[in-house]
Amino acid sequence: MAGILIIAEHLRGRLAPVTGELIGIAVALKEQLGGPVRVAVIDAAPEALADDLVFAGVDEVLLVNAPTPEFDTVASAHATTEIATAVKARLILIGHTVSGMGFGPAVAARLGGGFASDVITVEAMSGGLRAQRAGYANKVLSWMQFGNAPLVTLMLRAGGAKPPAAADGVVPRRTVTVDFAPVASLLSEHQGYIDPPPADVDITKAEIIMSIGRGIQDEKNVERFRALADRLGATLGCSRPVADAGWLPKAHQVGLSGKTASNCKLYLALGISGAVQHLHGMKHVETIIAVNTDRNAPIFNAATHGVCADVFEFADALETNFN
Template sequence: MPGILVVAEQHNGQLCDVTAELIGAAVTVKSRIGGPLRVLVIGASVNPLSKGVALAGVDEIQTVQTASDHFDPLVYEQAVMAAASQDKPFLILIAHTANGTAFAAGVAARLGAGLASDVFGLDVEGELIATRSAYRNKVAMELDFPGKDVVVLTLRGATFAPAEQGGSAPVSPISLLLGAIKGASSHIEYQEPTSSGIDITKAEFILSVGRGIQNKDNVQRFEALAERIGAVLGCSRPIVDSGWLPKAHQVGQSGKLASNCQLYLAVGISGATQHLFGMKHVPVIIAVNTDLGAPIFDVATFGTTVDMFELADALERHFN
């Protein structure tokens, strides 16, 4: 029985929402793949984390005890290899996050596995089919993995329905000699980013600004505009790197996922891949950029090349 292995993602000892989504995705194909569904929990807080992944459809929870909940890609890679060598799963599911992508390819290479990243569709039609974007998100591409005994997929967050509560899977520890892992890091401390009192992951309407805002003096104007129209102010990475807004506002692969957003107004954002990761799943995206060739228009529901400041003038008059 080949089965499925899900690698739980946790941050500083707290399970990330994407873990339940990974398990939910696994449950949808479990009966057609065959074998058990196992969840691998890695960290110092394995007991509480294990309780959090005991969801419906999970057959076994495997744990690797580490000295710290700090993420180390080499430790995760070795832990997954230990679990895969022991149980020989056919499908390994990992979150498509900064952490997940740091070790997924290494695992696939060592196993000689098929690999697909940023997967947003999963099906079994006699064989496993993974769907991901291609050509700058202009097409959805279906991939199969002929001749592969194991497949590693990183799944896009806020895409698959999370697994339901009600599981009661047994917990099995896996022994791993952490001291034998060459290059493993030693965690000193975790510093929380400065809080700004907002939670991008829970916002339903986001007005996000990018390089087109030109200078820091304009941030306050768009912050006030966001409040006026009932939106939460988001931004792309250059705005945070410039120190114009706290990191809590950043949407993207190294920021936050707009998990609950239904309307995303992108103003002066070109649409780099890292930013699109955090918002391209939103049902309605409105892009405002004077560059008609900006990648943001590839994922936008509606778009305009009007000057962002002229748009701000119009919105301020309308919502005055």
């Protein structure tokens, strides 16, 4: 087989962070799967994005001139299918994003083979590939094995991997011509962008995070912990129940259905039990301090240091010592 094909995601002339994450996953799998790692840029001006794809482990950047200046699901599905067939890809990686969900399943249906969306982790085994997904509202993690499928298309959730280092030299580029005439009548007309409200935090970039869970008991206590986080120079995070209750905006949530603490060096988990979906977003952090009144809480299995105590007493001690 002929390696891994990554479909670069971009918006308004910039590569989406998930592209680098997909490349990081592909490079990690490269030795076991064999073949080159190729990144396809489907855009009206693909050359403008190619300079941002100089990652170690990428063997070739494929430039595809799209028929529309903005992202189009039909054009992306058609181009991806044509490219994957031409290079005889063994694995296709697409972001599980709003854009990726618009064309990824269509690609898998046309090409056949294995398919999984909303993938968290990918591993290569002697018997083929396997992908990890979440179920039951992110409370259960399960593995899907694809055996000897000649082609597997996977859509990966953003925030679960890191891009590789920059390449020392220039990554080879090649223009690939795709005939869009068969789908010309199906292309959409872009009307404009409607931006979501800006988030007040970016959990993925924070180096120190203090997350709160149901142990804080009431919404009225959120401001106390927000002030404490500010005093410690930490970003305020939370578990899913806190976000679902509306105590904090979704942007603060750490976990499978929230954000991953990608760059965090110190994580304080206050009143968080440690459900699977939350642990996935922070268990990799080098130093984790967990505070919970339940000495059997799962969070202690991931913690570097554990404190079996009331979170309010713990907060009292921090406030006293950081005056």
